[in-house]
Amino acid sequence: MAHLFQVDRVRLLCSCGLPRPITSIYFCRHCLKLRCGNCVSHEVDTLFCPNCLENMPSTEARLKKNRCANCFDCPSCGHTLSTRATSIQAPNPDDSSKTVARKVYYLACTSCRWTSRDVNLSDQTVATGGWAEQDNVHYKYLQSLLEHYRSVAQREKVERERKRSSFRKSSYLSLSEKFSLSSTSMIGRKSLSSFTSLTSKGDPGLISELAPCVAEEEVDGLPDNIFTEEVDLSKVTTMDQRMASPEWQPEETDCLYPLHKHILVKRSLRCRYCEHNLSKPEYNPSSIKFKIQLGAFYHVPEVRMVRQVELKSEKETNVQISLCNPTPHDMTVTLLPFVPEAYLAAQQKGEELAETASLNTSSLVRAVEIPREKEDLSLSAEVALPQGQLVLAARDDTAEYDDQDSNSAYKDDPQVVAWRRANKVGVNLLVTPRADAARAVVGFILRYDYTNTVATATESRTVTLNMPVIVDVGPVEKE
Ligand SMILES: [Zn+2]
Ligand SMILES: [Zn+2]
Ligand SMILES: [Zn+2]
Ligand SMILES: [Zn+2]
Structure with a gap:
């Protein structure tokens, strides 16, 4: 049986209709909606x-x-290569009959023991840098290709600008187009003139003279010894090793050369509807902290499966889940039935309205349209939800040191609350898997009062939110 983690078991339904675990979804405090990686814009910081x-x-x-x-x-x-120091005996410049010890540096891998000496790279006299760069024999050709595609991109941009301006009807724009004063002027006179010369000739070709590659029937044959000599696999590179340096693609291990380390980025995420930041890391690369981090984990009650129970087809089983309040305010929670189709239809309607009203596609926000995946949201079990409201206590970091039971402060209905511990409560659900289901998947809407800490005069501080939750209760045993 495939064992699934909590993050795979319990998922929240994002406002865009994709189910995501609480650890990989954000909560926009301004729109009061869940936002996943698909509905935020990603910016490189x-x-x-x-x-x-x-x-x-x-x-x-x-x-x-x-x-x-x-x-x-x-x-x-x-693996990252580390610099190793060693001393070698070098001839003394003053007296050639004697030798002196000199410190030299080479690169070594602490994981597989590869060293730069393996491929006859000469040791360096300084600890950092100084490594000779490998020359790419195709450098000139690649450069001309880059040049070519740059001009293709420019031409496409000019064409796009033209098309866009021809759609507009204002008299100012038609004039500006006449005198080519539209935004194309910022592309640069050279490309513009080349473009006009091209269009006047009606020639679809490009400014750069690059002969297109032609497929050849005749290719070089295999070396003669390939069928006779035995292959030593330790001397042949793997596909991954070859592709790690696409310019050279070494076939033999003694041609491997240290690879410059790839740069990483820190990104900030922005809500595409209200432009507020949902996640913003500190600028300094050595810091792992965030200036803004609106993960749903800090704002939405966390639902967890308490323990695995055996499920039987069409048999009602008691399943316990826990609810945890991550906010410093008390919360009233109600569980409501969830019908995916109806919910999604209503959501889509609302989202379309919001989209036309406020979806920001200004140049500030780089909005990339990601095609919506179709996720299977079908539920395969009926669930009887506890009736009535329950109160989730505010998060209190000192509660775990407290021996005293504070449960008596809440008048819980034992029909609803199975147990209570600090800001967590256990709730019993009655799950009945459908006849043909292999796994029991249930859904419900978590309705809770959220205390908004964004200080705005217009909004009320406490709002009621509905978060659809989908829980994979587990495999159903066949009888
Ligand atoms: Zn989403
Ligand atoms: Zn290695
Ligand atoms: Zn570095
Ligand atoms: Zn927002």
Whole structure:
């Protein structure tokens, strides 16, 4: 039986209709809705090397091909290479008959023991840098390709601008188009003139003279010894090793060369509907803290399965879940029945209205339309939910040291609340798997009072929210 973790078992339904675990979903305090990775815009904040933690602006990173100049990865296993120091005997410059000890540095992998000496790279006299770059024989050709595609991109941009301006009806714009004063002027005179010369000739070709590649029937044959000589697998590189350096694609292990480490990014996430930040890391790469972190984990009551129970087809079983209040305010919670189709239809209607009203696609927010995946939201079991309301106590970090039972403060209905501990309560659900179901999946709507801490004069501080929750209760035993 495949064992699933809590994050796979209990999922919240995002406002876009995708089920996501509470650990990978955000809660926008301004829209009061759940937002997943699909409905936020991702922005790059910091580019940095994960090894030396040096950060750099994006232009510099692009020049360095998004790789760190000083840190290397092992070409054999991908682990970070470390610099090792050793001393060698070198001839004394004053007296050639004597030798002196000199400190030299080489790169070594602590994981697979590959060293730069394996491929006859000469040792360096300084600890960092100094490693000769490998020359790419195709450098010129690649450069001309880049140039070519840059001009293709520019031409497409000009065309797009034209199309856009031809749609507009204002007299000002038609004039500006006449004198080519539209925003195309910022692309640069050179590309614009080349574009006009192209269109006047009606030639679909490009400015750069790049002969397109032609497929050849005749290719070089295999080397003669390939069928006669025995293959030594330890000397042949794997596909991964080859593809790690696409420019050279070494076939033999003695041609492996240290790889510059890839740069990583820190991103901030922004709600696409209200433009507020949902997650913003600290700028400094060495910090793992966030300036803003609106994970649903801090704002939405967490639902967990308490223990695995045996389920039988069409047989009512008691399943316990726990609810946990992560906020510093008391919460009133009600569990309501959930019908996916009806809920999604209503949600879509509301979202479409909101989209036309407020979906921000300004240049500030880089909105990438991600096609919506179709997720299977079908529920395979009936669930009898406890009636009535229950109160979730506020989170109190000192509660776990408290020996005293504070349960008596709440007049709980034993029909609803199975147990209570600090800000958690256990709730019994009665689950009845359907006849043909292999797993019992139930859904309910978690209705709770959320105390909004965003200080706005117009909004009321406490609002009632409905969060659909989908719980995979477990496999159903066949009789
Ligand atoms: Zn979403
Ligand atoms: Zn680095
Ligand atoms: Zn290695
Ligand atoms: Zn929002």
